Amino acid sequence: MxxxxxxxxxxxxxxxxxxxxxxxxxxxxxxxxxxxxxxxxxxxxxxxxxxxxxxxxxxxxxxxxxxxxxxxxxxxxxxxxxxxxxxxDRCMVFQEDALFPWLTVGENVAFGLTGPRKEKRAEAERFLSLVGLSGFSGCLPHEISGGQKQRVALARVFALSPRVLLMxxxxxxxDALTRRAMWDLLLSLWAELSQxxxxxxxxxxxxxxxxxxxxxxxxxxxxxxxxxxxxxxxxxxxxxxxxxxxxxxxxxxxxxxxxxxxxxxxxxxxxxxxxxx
Amino acid sequence: MDGSTPTNGRRRLFAWLPWLLPGLGLLAWWAVTRQGWAPPYLLPSPGQVARAGKVYVLGGQGAMAGRFLPDAAASLSRVFTGFFLACALGLPLGLLSGRLALVNRSLSTTVNAVRAVPGIALLPLALAWFGIGMKTTVFLVAVAAFFPIYLNAQAGARGAPGLWLDSGAMMGAGRAGLVFRVLVPAAMPHVVTGLRLGLGISWAYLVLGELTGVPDGLGAAIMDARMLGRLDLILVGILLIAVLGRLSDRVLTLGLKTFFASARRLP
Structure with missing residues (x-):
């Protein structure tokens, strides 16, 4: 390694x-x-x-x-x-909240995807459930917490399977607790998607x-x-x-x-x- | 019930609240004319204005009977043509000058100089160029509405966070995609403000353009009423412009909210 x-x-x-x-x-x-x-x-x-x-x-x-x-x-x-x-091919997860506030969580994840609308939605849904946010697709970013926003940020870049992920x-x-949960989440995604x-x-x-x-x-x-x-x-x-x-x-x-x-x-x-x- | 969930009574109060001020105004107006504090030739009573309005709108016996529909149609087409021209120029130029220093540098001095000229000062020029009627009015409306639309679109584009543009580019949006999927939505709160101000100003300059001997239009109706010495009809014209102006503002905001998620989903 x-x-x-x-x-x-x-x-x-x-x-x-x-x-x-x-x-x-x-x-x-x-x-x-x-x-x-x-x-x-x-x-x-x-x-x-x-x-x-x-x-x-x-x-x-x-x-x-x-x-x-x-x-x-x-x-x-x-x-x-x-x-x-x-x-x-090189996607970034920012420290700040960089989601588009005028798009729902699902639309944010689907932003960079291509193909028919239905497939994009299904793909976004899949990555949202990978980061533990299934059912949040219709929420707007200002309706979810800071930790959840970063989960969406992870979903939207992992969904594009970039060559390199920049964080x-x-x-x-x-906060410390959320942070540790995010470490576990990141490591599980990293292992699963060999990013x-x-x-x-x-x-x-x-x-x-x-x-x-x-x-x-x-x-x-x-x-x-x-x-x-x-x-x-x-x-x-x-x-x-x-x-x-x-x-x-x-x-x-x-x-x-x-x-x-x-x-x-x-x-x-x-x-x-x-x-x- | 805590304060965050409005009770039924509270909601009903909120529904009526916008009408409180007009209602009080109407009451005061009625009281003043009723008591004879103002002579009828300076301030006709609400009842008299209502009767004049009925004749103007629905037709019947008297001056300017039934002229409302053709007048409103003429005025609306002038307002919207002018406003549309102002949007077609102001939005793209504003967005561009908010993002590109080159465009801003080339435009800002000229725009701000022209902006300093009162619209009334352009009237004689417009009359000489376009004659009396549709073209002059549309020209005045378009020039006046351009500035708030341009300046607000510029402010919105300038304030669009680089983080969002970077995010869009990173997720594969091309130049056009960045403009329409990131820049415009990001600038939308300012754009909406600019469009609403522009539409409001459009109505002001409409009347200015129509005061100059145009045969039809709400501004012309007010002018004709003045010639006839009919203050009640002048007030009818003023009130109808207020109603149409307010309605067109509602239609504009509802339209924007219908077609743009970024106008609908402001936190």
């Missing part, structure tokens, strides 16, 4: 020397590179977590992978062919619970790759679970110290530079 795609099957997703020029900071007029020469390779069926302090460029990376933004240099390849612009801290705004997933988070517990391997992003580059070798299904009660989390936390602290978190971190360090010690 922790095969990084260098051998065997060609990687489903690969990124070569990705650089995202500069992030202009309107407050101080300074510019800082967000991503510099980043490379990544994800093989079929893998669940990779990208972990990093806030401001390290995680979301920027996902946006480029999804095609919502373009890097200033480098390439994004899906199954060997270079990609520019968004498409249903941008999708459960970040949910390839890139999951961005800043939570080491989430990373250890979900990932085959964790990539630590700091200062615009992956600084370390840490495989998570705990057997599945994983349990937080496993005596190896929290040591793995602690190990990840320490590694994260270390790379953040060495390379800075990102734009925000660096500015803080600069501000501290002037303080006499």
């Amino acid at each position: 922790s095969d990084n795609g260098q051998t065997g099957d060609p990687p489903v997703l690969s990124v070569r020397d990705l650089t995202m020029g500069f992030c202009h900071n309107s407050q101080n007029g300074r510019a800082a590179p967000v991503l510099s020469g980043l490379s990544l390779s994800v093989s079929r069926g893998e669940l990779v977590c990208v972990l990093g302090p806030s401001g390290c460029g995680k979301t920027t990376l996902l946006k480029i992978l999804a095609g919502f933004a373009a890097g200033s240099a480098g390439q994004v390849l899906v199954e060997g062919s270079p990609k520019a612009g968004p498409g249903p 941008d801290e999708p459960f970040g705004s949910l 390839t997933i890139v999951f961005v988070t800043h939570d080491p517990v989430e990373a250890v619970f979900l990932a085959d391997r964790v990539l630590l992003l700091a200062g615009g580059r992956f600084r370390r790759e840490i495989p998570v070798n705990l057997p599945r299904p994983r349990s937080r009660k496993d005596f190896r679970f929290f040591p793995a989390v602690t190990g990840l936390e320490e590694a994260l602290e270390e790379v953040s110290r060495e390379h800075g978190g990102g734009v925000g971190e660096k500015r803080k360090i600069r501000a501290d530079d002037g303080v006499p010690s």
Whole structure:
């Protein structure tokens, strides 16, 4: 599972020397590179977590992978062919609620489907029941809870069976209990539909619970790759679970110290530079 | 019963509430004329206006008898032609300028300059270009209704969350799909506001266009009544415009709600 795609099957997703020029900071007029020469390779069926302090460029990376933004240099390849612009082969689950409020839950899931209306509806219904929301098809998004909305968001991307599923801290705004239920749901869908997933988070517990391997992003580059070798299904009660989390936390602290978190971190360090010690 | 479920009495009150103000106004009007506080040649009584209205609408003996239907038909066709032209131009241009800086940059100065010109100032020009009648009125209506429609469509398109557009593109919507399945629904609350304001203004400019010696139309009827010194008929015209304006607003909102889920399902 922790095969990084260098051998065997060609990687489903690969990124070569990705650089995202500069992030202009309107407050101080300074510019800082967000991503510099980043490379990544994800093989079929893998669940990779990208972990990093806030401001390290995680979301920027996902946006480029999804095609919502373009890097200033480098390439994004899906199954060997270079990609520019968004498409249903790379779908994203956002942290924010991104459902269309004027469509019912069922219509939201059916949005990207093609074919006769009846088939689309049946397909949407099928994926809604996979995420535990059968019977909610006719509801409007504002009538359901935040956790249910993210379930719909999962259903609408899984329904498109993208080559790569991109997840941008999708459960970040949910309460702890709902969040754990979403982890279980995601893992069961991932196993059932053998989906390839890139999951961005800043939570080491989430990373250890979900990932085959964790990539630590700091200062615009992956600084370390840490495989998570705990057997599945994983349990937080496993005596190896929290040591793995602690190990990840320490590694994260270390790379953040060495390379800075990102734009925000660096500015803080600069501000501290002037303080006499 | 808690406050969230309206009781029967509450619901009945809500059904009648819109008529409270007109009812009170009518009562006050009746009282003023009854007491003789205002002379009849300045304020005719409700009864007199009702009689004049009956003759105007249904026909009978007297000036302008039975003219209502042809007048209303003429006015409605002018309002809707002008309003339709304003929509046909204002909606696409507004949506485009809300999304594309190039379009906005090319249009905004001109649009806002023309917007600053009062419609009345365009009347002499329109009379010279189009003569008296249908064309002048439609022109004035179209120009006046264009601005609220354009500006609101622009605001709606500009405010459409990038998250929704990204989501649509990610799920495979092409350029046209993004416009019609994401951008327009996202901008719909603003678009509805713009259309309603535009339709309201259309009625205002209709009367302006019809005050200039047009043979038919509700505005013309008011003007003719003034020539005859018939204040009761002027009031009939004003009230009928109010009723038709309100009705057309209802038809517009109901139509939008019928054909667009995004207008129907606003949270």
